[in-house]
Amino acid sequence: MQIDENLARYSDFAFKSAIVVYAIVVILLIWQYATTRANQVAERELAMAGGPGSGPGKIEAPVARPLSERLGNMAFSVLVVGIVLQVLSIVLRGFATHRFPLGNMYEFVTMATAAATVVGIIFLREQRYRSMWAFLLVPVILLMFLAGTVLYADAAPVVPALRSFWLPVHVTIVSVGSGVFLVSGIASLLFLYRIRQPEGQESANILGTIAKRLPDARTLDRLAYKTTIIGFPLFGAGVILGAIWAEAAWGRFWGWDPKETCSFIAWVLYAAYLHARATSGWRDTKAAWINVAGFVAMLFNLFIINIVISGLHSYAGLN
Template sequence: MPIDETLARYSDFAFKTAIVVYALVLVLLIVQYAAAQTKKVVERELVGAGGPTPDPALPGRVDTPLPTPLGERYGNMGFSVLHVAVLLHIAAIVLRGFATHRFPLGNMYEFVTMATGAAMVMGLIFLRDRRYRSMFVFLLLPVLLLMFLAGTVLYADAAPVVPALKSYWLPVHVTIVSVGSGIFLFSGVCSLLFLYRLHQPDGAESANPLGRVARRLPDAQTLDRLAYKTTIIGFPLFSAGIILGAIWAEAAWGRPWGWDPKETCSFIAWVLYAAYLHARATSGWRDTKAAWINVAGFVAMLFNLFIINIVVSGLHSYAGLN
């Protein structure tokens, strides 16, 4: 069937608009983040200077509701607008599929769009609590970078897939792998923030800017738990994706596994994530050692996505780049 150019343009417009809205959300959340830091520093200075602390139990006291701080209002606005950005992101994926009359996972542009969309959906699920919303600042940074690369360097016009990808295995295998990659992106950010937070405890001096930034984040144990919980979700998906890919390879190439560069790198990433889950459950490895393994797995995923697809030639070279 011919490509629906109108829907393809709508998909591209939704994708570009999502990037702009994500950038707006990032600015609003940074304002909230900075305002919260300033408020905490001022409160700490007042207490340290022996400033009076009002007693809420005093007789005759009338509680007057305080106006919502400006920074918090910006944060609430940013979180609300974030839902619009995610809807635009999903709309770009759906419209691309209708435009091409296939599942929209035939090239790297579409794969990255799906993976970043999965990462943002995970963020909405796990970071809805006000205590965790500050993490969106750090999740949006890699998502925006990947989406920018997808819309520029990796972009491919809406078109039919190559004959090798015209299979019912495409929506099954690639969807599971892309969603798993997005979950691992979220998990990797959590582990990086955990390592950062661990070295900037609550007692850090206010003069240390890194310490002030870290104190707005959830505590290190919470970040570690978020990384672990999301990896538990992503690992079975990624494992299923590898198994289904082997079944597809058997049908397409007559062998389930041939140590193709992408297969090899996927196996390395799988081993790293399996090692992370094992280390996370092992006494003595639960803190920084396990977190570094998780980060290594995330780096392997990025290497598999960009270097293997773009630089190395193999049977999985379907990046869609000219």
């Protein structure tokens, strides 16, 4: 079918706009961090100076919402706009190409990062989690930037090998699972950082301030566990469905192709994380490091296997 160039341009514009909006959200969140730190310094200096008197006849001024809270609410509202734009870019790409928009790495990364932000909206909507958005959006922006530059592919029909009803089933499940694992990996990394800054520990540096803004270590650990529980069966189902598709396309379920092998390794690492998370003596930092290793294996599978190592799954769409 003929490609709708107008819809393809609108899709690209929505994608680029989403990156800009996410960058604005990160700026607002950094501003929120800076404002919170400035307020803490001002309060500490005021306390050391004895503070204003509150004697008889003193009229208390109405308390306005802190600037940091207003910035956080603003960032969350702008974030929703960015997610809508990113989802719109996927939908428009599909209509422009008259196919499911998962035929190359650009489209895969777009879908995976969109899944990560949608999962983030579901799990990080509570006020106590909102400080995590700055750390989740940074890798999302980096991945989207790579997708829109190095990995970008013009809207076009897919190669004949991908013209199958298995494409939307297999690749959608894998991309969504990858997006869930992105949230899980960030949660474990923040847990490993947060556990070094115990709750209530006073710190005058910026790292201490950032740690205080994050949820406590136990909450981050539970978040990583809950999201992995969702991503693990999704990714496992994607691997199984991929094997079924391989049998239909290549006449065998499994051939230890580099993509298949690395996907299996990642799946085993996440299985090991879930097992370690439930095993006494392996909880906390050891289990979190296994989760981070699984996330690294996913990134290796996405970039190194797809771009550097050739195999039967070499459909990156790169020139």
